Amino acid sequence: AEKIRADAEKIRADNEAAQKHEAIQQKERGVKRNQGTYWHTIPSLLRKLQEKKSNTAYEETVKSGLKAGNKSIFHRFLPSPNWLKTSDGAPLARDDVHRSAPEFLKGIWNESCKGGAAQRAHLVPFSFDCCMDWKCLFIPFVVLLTTEATEPGLMSKLCLCMMLGLKVAHLKNKFPLSGFLHSFLNFIPLCGQLKSLDNDPSIMFIPMLSVVDILFWNGKAYDCLIIGSDLTDMMPAGFLYVMSENGDKLVDTESFCELSANNPNVLAAFAAFRSLLLMVVPFLAMQALNSVKTIKAALCSIFRLFLAKQEDLMCPFIDEKSDKCVVCLKFAKREAKFPNFGEGAGVAGDSGSPDDGASAGRDSTVCPHPFLLFLRSLNAWFNFLHSNEHWGAWSAHFKENQLCTLGGRERTLCYADPLVILPSCRDINKDCCSCILCKAADVSENEHLYPDLSSELREAVFAVLYQAGPVSDEEKLQILQLRRGSADDSASADGESGQRAGDEIDKVALYAAAAQGSSDPDATISTRTTMTELPD
Helix, strand or coil, rough: CHHHHHHHHHHHHHHHHHHHHHHHHHHHHHHHHHCCEEECCCCCCCCEEEEECCHHHHHHHHHEEEEEECHHHHHCCCCCHHHHHHHHEEECCCCCCCCCCCCCECCCCCCEEEHHEEEEEEECCCCCCHHCCCCHCCCCHHHHHHHHCCCCCCHHHHHHHHHCEEEEECCCCCCCCCCHHHHHHHEECCCCCCHHHHHHHCCCEEEEEHHHHHHCCCCCCEEEEEECCCCCHHHCCCCHHHHCCCCCCCCCCEEEEECCCHHHHHHHHHHHHHHHHHHHHHHCCCCCCCCCHHHHHHHHHHHHHHHHHEEEEEEEECCCCCCEEEEEEECCCCCCCCCCCCCCCCCCCCCCCCHHHCCCCCCCCCCCHHHHHHHHHHHHHHHHHCCCCCCCHHHHHHHHCEEEEEEEEECCCCCCCCCCCCHHHHHHHCCCCCHHEEEEHHHHHHHHHCCCCHHHHHHHHHHHHHHHCCCHHHHHHHHHHHCCCCCHHHHHHHCCCCCCHHHHHHHHHHHHHHHHHEEECCCCCCCCCCCCCCCC
16 A cells, blocks of 8 residues: 555646646747747758759759659749730730739738738849849740741740730730739738848748749648747747747747647748759759849849859758748638630630739639749848858859959948848849839838828828728839939939939948948948848
8 A cells, every 4th residue: 555655646746746847848849939949940941952953954844844744833823825916916015014912811820911011022022123033934934835936036035925025916904813923922011021031031942842832833722930040030020920928839820830840841842942942943053134223233243153163062951850830821721813815825725804902802812823932932032141141162262253343343242231032123223114013112111211291192002001091003103203303313313313322332432421421312221121222
């Protein structure tokens, strides 16, 4: 009897100790989550060199996938060559301002989009000049339609129709629903997206799909890991919504959840990401930028030349032995409509009504294309490696190639300059006259540079950014036609024919001028803290 009582006491004591230990662990998890240290961040990922694939591997993978019968949602925006010819169709040109964007009721964390809680971010840029540097990635998706092409440039023409949208002879405006740039699949409503996606890329998306499913995504629901660079970037991006009340277990909601680092699906997602990186990056490294007039474009060009000479690429791995978790977004399938190019259109013709926005009775589900999220994530990954000097070969190359020529003068690039492998809207052209969202953002952030901004247009700018109300086509055109006043005037005074003099001033000189109270209204603007590409 005494032995039984002793055993019972021991079991009770062990249980109490286990409960106390679990309580401590729960408290620690809650504290870590509230401090943002409970999740994996980009710096906490492991970095390893991996042998890259050939610079044709990406094209060959897409072509072989098409031959195997895989169909992509991109093809729903692709007219057939015959339809395009008989309809007298042509892709939208640079001066066509039909840049529509879908509306969203909720952001990726299921938060309201009204009032600016989540801002719409386009993945492939709207800016005509900028998106031309993305076109090469989508040419392989149309190549099988032009195997017997007789018209010079037909493949490029079809690709632009698929991306930008098109006009036909009997319609004044854009053909309904055409151009995936205007579709829901090219957008993600994300808190603080101006900084974390464009200015200083710091958010990575890791789709939990295979390489084939990422490239040939057909619109189905999928999960996607999201990883930020640090707490200062993650909280404004919405990670604060992942906080649980007591931190006693992994969060799991309808819109997002937390997964342990050793989850097999997490490991598989990182493996697919690396595999895609090793074939897409060598392909991009062989493509020259169409224009190099800004700091970001110059740095991007230098980086691509570096990548072309490398045998190995730095890739991200997740530490499966870590006790940290990773946040996972749950993207639901969106019931959407696509352009109707008639019988035999493209690879996967479809009928339907417009889906350029989310009005009453239409789905506004967030479901961005996983391949486009992957492409944006490359910027965040390489920007992290660059700014923290975590890739020795690149750091050595960069130090030998920091001098570049912009605007006829030599400039010295530095690690404070954000690095991208794929440019965003203002990375190529700071005016972004063909992107209503970025133009509105620039006007909002730099009102002092727009002396002609009326109170009516200011309200329209706010409505564009925060979905605060309807904006007419005329108002959109007026916003796009706004030009900076004081900065451009100073450029003209210096005889630069509209090229702002500040675009040719060394970064060190600009910072020094700001410290001394420079009268230049742009002198204090950093390339990492504003959509404005300054100093460049």
